[in-house]
Amino acid sequence: MTDAGPGDKHKAEPPDAETRLADLARDWITLxxxxLAAMAQDREWREAWTGLMTLWAGAATAAIGAAEAMSRHEPHRRPRADGTPRPPPAAAAPDAGGDAxxxxxxRIAELEARLAALERDGGPGGP
Known part of the structure; x- marks a missing residue:
C-alpha cells in the first residue's frame, strides 16, 4: 500500500467502451x-428537396413505362462477342395435355346439351 501525498489528485477511471459508444451515439443523434430541424425551417432547402423528389418521381415513372414497353416486345438478341450470331431459341415444349x-x-358441351334438354322437357319427375 502506498501513501498518497498531499499533491496527489484522485484520478477517475476512464469510461468503458460501452459508455463512450453510448455518449457518441447520443451526441450524433442530437447533432x-x-x-434536420434547421433544414426544415429553410425555405430554399425545402424547395430544392421538393424539386429533387419531383424529378426522381418523373424518372421512376419513365423507367417503369420503358420497362413495360420493353416487356411487350421480344428481347433483343445480341451477337456473341466474336461476332457470330447466336442460335435461334429452342422450340417450345409440346402441349402434352392438349388432347385431354x-x-x-x-364432354362439357355434351353435358350442357343434356341439361338444356332436361330443362326444356321438365326433367325426370317433371309436370
Missing amino acids: WQSE VERLHR
Whole structure:
C-alpha cells in the first residue's frame, strides 16, 4: 500500500467502451436532429428537396413505362462477342395435355346439351 501525498489528485477511471459508444451515439443523434430541424425551417432547402423528389418521381415513372414497353416486345438478341450470331431459341415444349383438354371441352358441351334438354322437357319427375 502506498501513501498518497498531499499533491496527489484522485484520478477517475476512464469510461468503458460501452459508455463512450453510448455518449457518441447520443451526441450524433442530437447533432442530426438539430441539422434536420434547421433544414426544415429553410425555405430554399425545402424547395430544392421538393424539386429533387419531383424529378426522381418523373424518372421512376419513365423507367417503369420503358420497362413495360420493353416487356411487350421480344428481347433483343445480341451477337456473341466474336461476332457470330447466336442460335435461334429452342422450340417450345409440346402441349402434352392438349388432347385431354379438348376431350373435356367436348364432354362439357355434351353435358350442357343434356341439361338444356332436361330443362326444356321438365326433367325426370317433371309436370
